[in-house]
Amino acid sequence: MEPETFAPTAPEGPNVARVYDYFLGGAHNFPADREAAARVIETWPQIRDTTRVNRLFLGEAVRFLAGEVGLRQFLDIGSGMPTMGNVHEVAQQVTPDACVAYVDHDPVAVAHSQILLASNPKALAVEADLARPEEILTHPEITGLLDLSQPVGLLLVAILHFFPDDTDPQRLVASLRDALPAGSYLVLTHATGDGQGRDVADAAEVYRRTTAPFQLRDRDQVTGFFDGTELVEPGVVLLPGWEDDRQRRATTAAGRLPVYAGVGRIR
Numbered sequence: 646m647e648p649e650t651f652a653p654t655a656p657e658g659p660n661v662a663r664v665y666d667y668f669l670g671g672a673h674n675f676p677a678d679r680e681a682a683a684r685v686i687e688t689w690p691q692i693r694d695t696t697r698v699n700r701l702f703l704g705e706a707v708r709f710l711a712g713e714v715g716l717r718q719f720l721d722i723g724s725g726m727p728t729m730g731n732v733h734e735v736a737q738q739v740t741p742d743a744c745v746a747y748v749d750h751d752p753v754a755v756a757h758s759q760i761l762l763a764s765n766p767k768a769l770a771v772e773a774d775l776a777r778p779e780e781i782l783t784h785p786e787i788t789g790l791l792d793l794s795q796p797v798g799l800l801l802v803a804i805l806h807f808f809p810d811d812t813d814p815q816r817l818v819a820s821l822r823d824a825l826p827a828g829s830y831l832v833l834t835h836a837t838g839d840g841q842g843r844d845v846a847d848a849a850e851v852y853r854r855t856t857a858p859f860q861l862r863d864r865d866q867v868t869g870f871f872d873g874t875e876l877v878e879p880g881v882v883l884l885p886g887w888e889d890d891r892q893r894r895a896t897t898a899a900g901r902l903p904v905y906a907g908v909g910r911i912r
């Protein structure tokens with residue numbers, strides 16, 4: 646489906662959700678997004694594999710939570726475009742009664758999601774900002790679908806690197822975590838420069854200049870987002886390999902992509 650169906654006038658500048666959609670091979674993007682994406686790809690060709698593997702991890706984590714853990718509700722913040730491997734598709738395949746609330750601050754991503762979800766009574770998409778977690782937690786559509794007094798899968802996948810330290814992302818994550826009951830889970834991925842060449846840092850700089858604020862973080866910093874949770878084996882690891890490592894109960898960090906991933910059980 647062409648994005649023009651939803652937004653008759655092309656937006657002025659590139660946008661994170663649509664640039665990401667382009668990396669994933671989707672059709673929901675405009676020339677400004679493709680130009681910004683091309684600049685990042687030029688600096689760092691691995692970005693496409695990275696976004697796809699990140700998306701695969703998201704699916705694996707949701708399958709684990711819906712299947713092995715038995716979660717029935719998911720809050721996906723920074724959900725992006727309704728592209729391959731949507732959370733509700735994965736979760737409802739495991740358990741048809743799973744409810745999913747998608748949240749993004751990009752109106753185009755939300756409009757696409759709402760169209761896709763129109764016939765699904767157990768999934769919805771709302772426009773809200775992670776910078777104001779209390780608005781997410783009290784949003785009437787979200788609280789109408791999810792019972793936030795019961796365990797929830799909180800998904801913050803490939804979003805926190807858009808929050809520089811001066812926006813205090815630790816506090817934002819903590820306020821969501823503290824509002825959810827024990828037995829909820831936090832699923833998170835985050836871009837890193839650990840073990841990478843200069844190209845990843847250069848790509849982050851291009852991203853910052855052309856698209857949005859962007860901050861790489863190291864393993865300790867990413868692990869810090871899991872404060873107040875018990876990490877599921879294998880802990881915070883570089884992708885790909887979370888699922889394999891989980892099966893083997895062992896971690897190997899060599900030759901991985903510049904994205905940390907982890908799942909933690911909220912205490």
Ligand SMILES: C[S@@+](CC[C@H](N)C(=O)[O-])C[C@H]1O[C@@H](n2cnc3c(N)ncnc32)[C@H](O)[C@@H]1O
Nearest residue numbers: 661662665723724725749750751774775802803
């Ligand atoms: C890289 S995409 C990740 C999409 C999806 N979570 C995934 O991993 O496949 C990041 C998404 O976060 C959204 N985003 C960025 N800042 C946000 C904010 N402050 N509040 C809500 N969403 C935000 C962007 O619009 C974009 O859709």
